[in-house]
Amino acid sequence: MNTFDHFNVFGNGIPIKVTASMLERIINMKSNEQKIKVEITPKHIVLWGTTEVKKMMFKKNVPFRITIKPVHVDNRTISFELVEMKPIDRNFINHKIFNRPPFFEFENRMIKMNVNAWNIVRKIPVGTIKSYELVEGALKLKISL
Template structure:
């Protein structure tokens, strides 16, 4: 008699576009922030207030991220493209969201353990992950 375990290949977890949007909007200077997850990239778009001298201007931005590395419960994304201008200070203002995101050297690290949906599972590391339409799906090892 064999035993069937529904979690034999790991515990499935999904992080949705709405979840990432909510985190990026927290304490953010960004407006109209939208997150789109496709099978190849995560794309963030919106507007950011930029101050230059005594003037303030809302600048539209679009950031494209590609997952490149997993370690324990952290997924690293490469900043593939930033439009219209690639400025570190804009990336810092968007992705400086500890404990969820860290930004350094064109790499965004997402600590999935900061999400309640993952934190409730006290053991395991990210075994696999994939981008699908609307979500980042991953499996935690047991």
């Protein structure tokens, strides 16, 4: 049985697997006030949790649920479209969650993920993202050779 491990080579590309827990670690990195969970389904990536919002002199933990989906690939960057944000859709919350250089950038309702920032991809010095697929629990990428 062939599992989609990090460096099994099929066809003319190297498959890479980015799991929900890998995304959680990056998004929660350097952030004391937010504990975000990630779920990857065959259609979307869903993030939920709470984030601290400061308004005037008050702080409040605001729950949120964000749904994104991959829409475009350029070299070693995947762009995700913000499909839905509940209960309120505020750019400052999205920016706070997804502003994680060099892994993520947030601009104009698009999230860009630089897969070259991941150690597992940096070990492959050449090639671009040839294909991607959302599956239960992971984002599968194939890096061209």
